[in-house]
Amino acid sequence: MNPLRSFFKVLLATLREIFDENAYQRFLVRTGEVASVESYRVFLQEREAHIAQKPRCC
């Protein structure tokens, strides 16, 4: 694969991990649901406690 394309692929995947898009995909796989407002609401509820207690660094 073109090294530049490979770099951007890794970069995009990293951003998707940082921005929790992958976490949502995993949630959909785990629960067998499809992407929708309702499933995202359930995902956010599950994620909320986790996000809210995550420390932020100085």
Next chain:
Amino acid sequence: MKGITKVLLWGAIAIAGALALATIALHRGEAINAMWLVVAALCTYALGYRFYSKFIAAKVLTLDAMRATPAERLENGRDFVRTNKWYLFGHHFAAIAGPGPLVGPVLAAQFGYLPSTIWILAGAVFGGCVQDFVILLFSVRRDGKSLGQMARDEVSKVAGTVAFIAVISILIILLAVVALVVVNALRQSPWGTFTIGMTIPIALLMGVYLRFLRPGKVLEASILGFVFVMLAVFGGQWVSHSHALSGVFTLSGPTLAVLLIIYGFAASAVPVWLLLAPRDYLSTFVKLGTIAILVIGIILIRPTLQMPALTRFIDGTGPVFAGSIFPFAFITVACGAISGFHSLISSGTTPKMIAREPQTRMVGYGAMMAESLVGIMAVIAACTLQPGTYFAVNSGAGMVGQTPQAAVATITQWGFPVTSDQMNELAKHVGEQTLFFRTGGAPAFALGMAKIFSDSLGGTAVMAIWYHFAIMFEALFILTVLDAGTRVARFMVQDALGHVWAPMGRTSSYPSILVTSALVVAAWGYFLWQGLHDPLGGINSLWPLFGICNQLLAAVALCVATTIIVKMGKARYMWVTLLPLSWLVAVTFTASWQKIFHSNPLIGLLSHANQLLAIKPAPADLARKVFNDRLDAVVAGFLVVLVAVIVIESALQWISVISGRKEAATREAPFVATQYAEESA
């Protein structure tokens, strides 16, 4: 042949690094190029990673690629998830990189560029990176346990309690400090205030967009948010030129403080999806992008450092903050060299996502190296300013004179020439009314960054845009620390109060949420208010207290790490963590002692209180100022006692194990072979 090439390559890197460090350390009386700092940093990190971290991985920790990690054994698709090492590196770096490595080195630049640079490089390679790496690995081997749990299990119950108190203390003081930095950056600045104010409705819009319009499309929403933020940066210029609107957004320090306190309370109490999560995503996007642009900008224009290697203020008479080079340079630089806060991340989400043990080296050691590089960039941004400008911006009115004329006379007399006309011209270029007395580090960093950016792209004509972009960049993720930190502290207080009265521990109970949010906001709000109303308080006394707290937490983490190394039967390698621990103890003990008892009222809190009491006639707010000084002294004393307790508890464990009185046994999760043995580590 391949071996010889490798030796030659690493030899060349070592020589280049040594040459760069020698240039930085030995040049006196003439300006050097910032690229020397970049080369020294990159070579030091390369050598540290290749040799020192590999030594720790192989000899001390004996990383085992065949051992299943919690992400594999406990995989649940939620917290425990095997994650690609590059993605996890990005995740970990985004979590550990905050405003500390930007603000700390800017403040410490009053000593010159040399002390900060040396400490950022040595502190990171031998201290910060080591701490993050070993804590990450030890947490991985204990099913992703937190630092507090490891302290309780491996050292003692007292150590676990101390870790909890340390975390709460650091959070409260950190929140006050970052709030003060934001207030100082935005006061009397309609452009900055408008831009930052707009990020709140933008975050709310992103929250609604993500939840109802395009569920799960965070990257897309973040790009949209970023575009809106950029529009807010440009819109701020228009607002600052508008007679009708500029008055609305020109706010005093106390007004901004009240608004921040209300914001902190609201962020702690409203649903996460509405404000906290979108702001977090937005700030991460801006943070990663801006740091990348800054690195590219510095490499492109290769600026000259205007600040000398060492200034006259190494003796402790500096106007930015009082205190001599030892211990205060090491306290002030903070997160660019070592940060106890990172140990919370290394024992939080990251260990639950590590796919193979050897990856802890790249994620733990490597991400801290990247954060250290951010610290070096901050040193460069501050030191490319003319020293006179740097001191005029960063010095409080209480230190250099109450008027701009008095300030330029004092600073020029120190040997750093600056004129009111120069400062006014610069303020005009960046679209501010004045740049005098803009303490806290953020405005000076923004100035340095704007200079580097405008030199690379657009020239003076766009300096105002870059300056306010930089202010927005800093304030945006400082506010993220503020809102998320308030919420985290609220959870911790709820957890602690729940042991006293069960209903207070219910995290979804609204009365409990309101009471505990108010408690947390009142705690950091008090320190913020105190900092605003005391010319010798503020960043001058709060940042050292924050530094002490942060390094106390690092000391707790290194005590836990050393204890585990000793219990692993590897006492001969305990120096790896004992060395940085000893240094931190020396620094925090000396700094705390000086903050409490130093005879110079600019440094010692008690002598400052005594000086105030001796003033005749007594000033109107005497009692409050004296109380503030004494409270800060008690906080500093309390922290040093905590350090002492944890060090003694840990040392007792080491002595027991080394002398054979206690069996060398750790509480690792049992070994389970990985199912992914064929995968490359």
